[in-house]
Amino acid sequence: MQEKNRGLALFTLLVFLFLLGPLIIISFTSFEPGSVLKFPPEGFSLRWYENIFNVEMFMTTFQTSMIVSLLGNLLALLLGIPAAYALSRFQFRGKGLLNGIFISPVLIPGIVMGFAMLKYVIVVYHLPIYAGLLVGHTVLMLPFIIRVIASSLSNFDFAIEEAALSLGAGRLETFFKVVLPNIRSGIIAAILIAFLESFNNVDISVFMTGPGVSTLPIQMLTYVENNFDPTIAAISVVLMMITAILMFVIERLMGLSYFTKR
Amino acid sequence: MALLALENVSVAYDNQYILQNFNLNIEKGQLISLLGPSGCGKTTTLRLIAGFLEAKDGRFLFDGKDYTRVPVNKRNFGFVFQSYALFPHLSVFDNVAFGLRLRKVNEAEVKQRVLRILEVVSLGGFEKRFPKELSGGQRQRVAIARALVISPDLLLFDEPLSNLDANLRINMRVEIRRIQQELGITTVYVSHDQEECFSISDQVAIMNKGIIEQLDDPATIFKYPKTEFIARFIGFTNFIDFAERSETNGEIGLRVGGHEFVAAKNPGTASPMSKKCAMRPDDLLVTTEEADQAGMNRLHGSVKVSTFLGRSYQYVVETELGDFTVNQEMETPYRSGQKVNLLFPKDKMVLVD
Secondary structure (H helix, E strand, O other): OOOOOOOHHHHHHHHHHHHHHHHHHHHHHHHOOOOOOOOOOOOOHHHHHHHHHOHHHHHHHHHHHHHHHHHHHHHHHHHHHHHHHHHOOOOOOOOOHHHHHHHHHOOOOHHHHHHHHHHHHHHHHHOHHHHHHHHHHHHHHHHHHHHHHHHHOOOOHHHHHHHHHHHHOOOOHHHHHHHHHHHHHHHHHHHHHHHHHHOOOOOHHHHEEEOOOOOOOOOHHHHHHHHOOHHHHHHHHHHHHHHHHHHHHHHHOOHHHHOOOO | OOOOEEEEEEEEEEEEEEOOOEEEEEEEOEEEEEEEEOOOOOOHHHHHHOOOOOOOOOEEEOOOOOOOOHHHHOOEEEEOOOOOOOOOOHHHHHHHHHHHHOOOOHHHHHHHHHHHHHOOOOOOOOOOOOHOOOHHHHHHHHHHHHOOOOOOOOOEEEEEOOOOOOHHHHHHHHHHHHHHHHHHOOOOEEEHHHHHHHHHHHHEEEEEOOOEEEEOHHHHHOOOOHHHHHHHOOOOEEEEOOEEEEEEEEEEEEEEOOOEEEEEEEOOOOOOOOOOEOOOOOOEEEEEOOOOOOEEEEEEEEEEEEEEOOEEEEEEEEOOOEEEEEOOOOOOOOOOOOOEEEEHHHHOOOOEE
16 A cells, blocks of 8 residues: 555645636636626526627637638648658758757747747738738747657658658658658647647737737737626636647547657 | 679768679579678668669669669569568558559459468468557568569568567578579578578678678588688688698698698689688697697697587687687596697688688
8 A cells, every 4th residue: 555645635736726726716707697707606607608609809809710720730730741751851961950940939938939920020021910920820830740740750660661662652652651641640639739829829919910800819818908707707618628628639649748758 | 694783883971982883793583692790781782772772883783774773663672671661550451552552453453462472471361450460470471472562573671580589580581581482583681690691592792891702602601701701700710821822732731930731622712822721610629649630730739718618618729820719529628728739620721811
């Protein structure tokens, strides 16, 4: 039998409470029937969940967020898969430097990144807001895509590629018939992780949004500035659920250990 | 004319030559092994033939056609990898069918050919399994089937057995030889295991530092190594460097530092000027008798080290010409320090370069 340590158990419980407490409180308050955020709630009602659909800006910005995250995801995949492949497959001069550049968006504070994107994409190139937002999110997602796919390529035996070549397959044919199917779960995990990063992002979006174009998290910020009803709690619960479901899928595909091993 | 010819081929990485002015000819239907220590260029040679590497200079002729710039996927050579390199996402059937489907063979024929070749490698009934459900030996047989089913013009093996355990290795090499002879397919086989190479090959090329030191049938190499490197590689441990050489009535006289030796004239492979002799530890004899014996050269010495090998004793004997290692079966061993005579049978003294 393992020795029990009540003190440690209590401490662990406190840590959990500290981490999960705000989420639990938000979840409870979302069911508040009154029009002011309260904890504990004074009843049970789904009216604020219904209200999400009545606030038009939530619906339009949700749409924008989905489009930007999905389209940006696609762009980041088109750039990221070849990049990850080249970085894993070949030895070349400047490989370490390139690796560093590709992961730098993760290391640079989002607020700095956002401001830099604003200066570069909007001020210098005068891209329309929508396009600028898309570029910003593509850049945001790219390092996650590259890291996750490169990590799944690191378990790939490139002799398999040579086997396909020796059997008569061309280079492209080999990539699509042999390489892609074997890193499929890595690609799906990359898509999901990048989607979460993009969909929940505030710091880059806050610079890249503008009149008429906004993402859901930015709209939520604006909303709490003017309103104090539980709609915001309800929408937060919805976002938490989406995140939890995606994380569950990622865990199934690659194991969450991916996040701890670097 | 040879089926395959490498003519003055050079391969270099970052200006460092792995192969330089390399030549090799292989006859149709033969199994030829490239054998040598790691870094000798054997794998480079194989990958060059396969087309994974391109020659910097020289030509690669196959069946009279210039293959030097033909890309790997247009060569129709079968390649068997050390790591098997099966496609993990495909069943055994689909793995083997891969090359046929690329060749747009119709599905009925694909099925027939795949099932037949799986019989050849004794894997009938395994077609629905996936690679991860197979043992190492079975995986390697799938890899061989996958390379064979496309009716390759040439079959290439890159250390195919080195990931298998010892018993399986012996079974598999017999299997490889059987399949190769059954199908009469020209084969190049790379290994660093000499027993493996010698047992299955028609010809063995022993490589060292990017050149072939000797290309002969296994028995010839085993008896008459051409160079000191090869002699050491295949178990000759004793060498004498003579200063003078002369030939009299079918024998070779050799002299160094006041010692005179006679060696029988063997159908050796070394150059006619060579003055270096190689001897296996099993071929020398240690004795305390002083009488001359016919057909023997004699050298005085003393036992330096005596070790028990189980069936025999191994002695290191110190002489004026250096230390010699001798394996000898006997009841009561010589002691360290004991004065002995070392006997060198004339016909066991092999001249090497």
